Amino acid sequence: MYKDSSSAKPGKMIEESIDEEVRCMETNQQILLVSRPSGMPTKENFAFKQAPIPDVGENEVLIRTLYLSVDPYMRGRMSDRKSYVPPFPLNEVIVGGIVGEVIESRADDLSEGDIVIGNLGWQLYNIADTAEVRKIDPTIAPISTYLGVLGMPGLTAYFGLLDIGQPREGETVVISGAAGAVGMLVGQIAKIKGARVVGIAGSDEKIDYITKELGFDAAINYKTTNDIKQALHKACPDGVDVYFDNVGGEISDAVLSLLNHGARIPLCGQISLYNLEKPDIGPRLQSQLLIASALMKGFIVSDYAKQFNEGASQLAQWVQEGKIKYKENIVEGFENTIDAFLGLFTGENLGKQIVKVAEHSR
Structure with missing residues (x-):
């Protein structure tokens, strides 16, 4: 396996008590689309916003973002035109692939510490119900791969x-x-x-x-x-x-x-x-x-949603057998998400472009 994380910086120490950390947090940092790009997107099309961390409802979980995905298809969703998915609404949180850790659960089938993947907001914390996320196995491969070779x-x-x-x-x-x-x-x-x-x-x-x-x-x-x-x-x-x-x-x-x-x-x-x-x-x-x-x-x-398990199983087997190698370009820090996205269109990335937001606490 090939993983490029040479740009990584030492991560912040994680509090031993996740619950205590959440109680101490006053806001949730988010990234919004505030204007539609004309040509190449620029930083002016986006904005960072502070918002409260929402309460967890019945059958919901609070997810701390660990990795988020930036992908070329997202550029199409920034334009107000017909496509295979609706455009991103203005002045709302951008949505994309997220791997995160459950830090609070009111759902029977997900527990604190579980690692999940879903199409969630570009923000430090997301609320999701169990239908919106899927639990992943961190023992098969590094969890970032679920946004790339296994995703x-x-x-x-x-x-x-x-x-x-x-x-x-x-x-x-x-x-x-x-x-x-x-x-x-x-x-x-x-x-x-x-x-x-x-x-x-x-x-x-x-x-x-x-x-x-x-x-x-x-x-x-x-x-x-x-x-x-x-x-x-x-x-x-x-x-x-x-x-x-x-x-x-x-x-x-x-x-x-x-x-x-x-x-x-x-x-x-x-x-x-x-x-x-x-x-x-x-x-x-x-x-x-x-x-x-x-x-x-x-x-x-x-189009192949019903066959995802088949494809993911075969890809995992090939990775474990060494028949498939992968490359990840990991950008450190939520604050660098927009730069990571814009880099897709200038050819900066070799392999999957991913933003590392936080360390897994376990």
């Missing part, structure tokens, strides 16, 4: 590649955003299935990591390549059978020109387009898909 990114990679991409032994799989939280897992799963894997990423460090550490067969640094189409021709002499699309834009245009007959394209993300102020205009793809008898299918991970 939403891992499941996205697993189902998108295996259900839509269906890689076969000897086929060529190309992945854009290949050094991101999803992309690096897609490549490793494709290798497990016997495919030849080509990754596209944006720095020499990332290229070295996915080839030397993760076993990708070839990789292209799109930022230093003068002709991405020519570079792809060289890296994919037998064409492209599966393209896992995380970025869209000109990179995807180049990959789609190399499709083999019967190619499959899982459409996962379009991060290159998220901050455009005007609609993107590019090549019409229908003729390329028609000529290649290719399938392009967009998906979101919640």
Whole structure:
């Protein structure tokens, strides 16, 4: 397993009595979306707010945030437009993936000290009912992995590649955003299935990591390549059978020109387009898909909700067997959450971008 926490600073000492700590706390720190970004988000679109820690109701728990996830899809929710999930309301707490510790419980099936994951607020403390969170096992892997390889990114990679991409032994799989939280897992799963894997990423460090550490067969640094189409021709002499699309834009245009007959394209993300102020205009793809008898299918991970246990179990097995490695870029401190989010769009992260808010008390 590969975990980058070199930026970590010594954590604050945790009070022995969690109840006493909560009693001494007067406010709950929160992050709100206060304006909708135009183009690239800035710090001015967000605000920190102090609020009371809410009381725990029947069948509810009080959760102390330990880790929170920042993800590219959240940019889409900051715009007031139709998507697969509603936009974030203005002047309310932003919601995302949270791993936390139960510090007070009025629920029968959760106890103080349990570690849970849920889609909760960017704040130090959350109230949730038992239907909103899921208890996780901290003995399988570090709890931060439930926001990455064992969580939403891992499941996205697993189902998108295996259900839509269906890689076969000897086929060529190309992945854009290949050094991101999803992309690096897609490549490793494709290798497990016997495919030849080509990754596209944006720095020499990332290229070295996915080839030397993760076993990708070839990789292209799109930022230093003068002709991405020519570079792809060289890296994919037998064409492209599966393209896992995380970025869209000109990179995807180049990959789609190399499709083999019967190619499959899982459409996962379009991060290159998220901050455009005007609609993107590019090549019409229908003729390329028609000529290649290719399938392009967009998906979101919640499409596979009923199969999450299957995917999580297989990913955990591969991690424990050493067949899948993972990388986490852990940013220390709740106050640095916005910086961590903005860093997703400048290519700062290698692997899953996570904010560490507090230490587990046990």
